[in-house]
Amino acid sequence: MSRNLQTKKEINEIIAILDKTYPEAKCRLNYTSPLELVVALILAAQCTDDMVNKVVPILFKKYSNAESLANADLSDIQKIVKSCGFYLTKGKNIKLTATSIVQNYNNNIPDRIEELTTLYGIGRKSSNIILQECFNKVVGIAVDTHVSRTSKRIGFTKSTIPLKQEQELIKKVDIKYFNKLNHILVFHGRAICIARSPKCSICPIQDRCKKVGI
Numbered sequence: 001m002s003r004n005l006q007t008k009k010e011i012n013e014i015i016a017i018l019d020k021t022y023p024e025a026k027c028r029l030n031y032t033s034p035l036e037l038v039v040a041l042i043l044a045a046q047c048t049d050d051m052v053n054k055v056v057p058i059l060f061k062k063y064s065n066a067e068s069l070a071n072a073d074l075s076d077i078q079k080i081v082k083s084c085g086f087y088l089t090k091g092k093n094i095k096l097t098a099t100s101i102v103q104n105y106n107n108n109i110p111d112r113i114e115e116l117t118t119l120y121g122i123g124r125k126s127s128n129i130i131l132q133e134c135f136n137k138v139v140g141i142a143v144d145t146h147v148s149r150t151s152k153r154i155g156f157t158k159s160t161i162p163l164k165q166e167q168e169l170i171k172k173v174d175i176k177y178f179n180k181l182n183h184i185l186v187f188h189g190r191a192i193c194i195a196r197s198p199k200c201s202i203c204p205i206q207d208r209c210k211k212v213g214i
Contacts, residue, residue: 004210006155008172014154014205015177018184021204022191025183027133029053034109034134035066035101041129042093042121043084055084059094066107069098093121111135124163125182132179141169142182146189153193155210 006014019025028049031037036056043052059080063069069077078091097119101107109130110116116127128142143151143162151157157168173181192199198214200206 004155004212005158006172006208006210010208011156011172012174012177014156014208015173015181015184017204017208018188019177019180022184022187025180025187027129027183028186030056031133034130035098036060037130037133038097038109038119038122038126039069039094041126042097043081043090045090045121046086047084051084055081066098066101069094070102072098090121096120097122109134111137113139124166129182138175138178141166141173141178143169144182144186146186147182149195150185150189150193153198153209153212153214154205155212 029037029040029044030053031040039059040052040056043055059077062080063072063077072095074091074095077094078087081087081091081094084090100119101109105115110119111131111134113124113127113131116122116130117124122130124140125142125144128140131137131139132142141147143166148160148162148165151165151169152160156172157165159165159168169181170178177184189195192203200209200211200214203209
């Protein structure tokens with residue numbers, strides 16, 4: 001094994017430490033239905049959770065279900081979500097996804113990753129989150145920018161490609177952490193293991209981290 005990679009035992013020991021460090025780690029996107037989470041995840045790309053949490057209730061106050069979103073004027077959706085950035089594409093994806101949900105899934109959010117990833121603006125990472133949050137199904141690990149960066153830096157994975165990182169993590173991480181690892185590493189990546197100038201001196205795993213790329 002590469003000297004820059006943790007063993008399976010070391011990885012799970014590190015995750016256990018981080019799990020205790022961030023007991024509040026959970027999905028920070030607010031939602032009251034699977035559809036709201038789908039829309040929130042579309043909007044969350046390169047946008048803060050706080051901004052998404054402000055916009056989603058406004059959008060659903062006017063368009064409360066998939067059918068109304070599918071029939072909505074695209075320019076109105078785009079106007080409502082403008083503050084989330086990339087609003088032209090995100091608005092289009094919301095409308096197309098709502099249309100697909102109505103036409104292909106009888107107004108229900110699908111509960112299989114193969115179907116979720118066909119929705120516009122929803123990739124494998126978002127699909128994993130939807131399955132875990134809304135259907136209590138764990139089939140993989142959601143790998144976003146925080147998980148990707150911290151996993152490589154700590155020494156969990158050697159790849160820089162999210163899908164390959166997920167495949168490596170699935171082999172090494174205890175399944176009980178599958179639905180928590182994303183939230184744990186997002187919290188860690190925002191609080192301490194930031195992209196530039198990570199706060200290694202106060203990190204709870206400073207003596208265990210491989211510090212790849214630092």
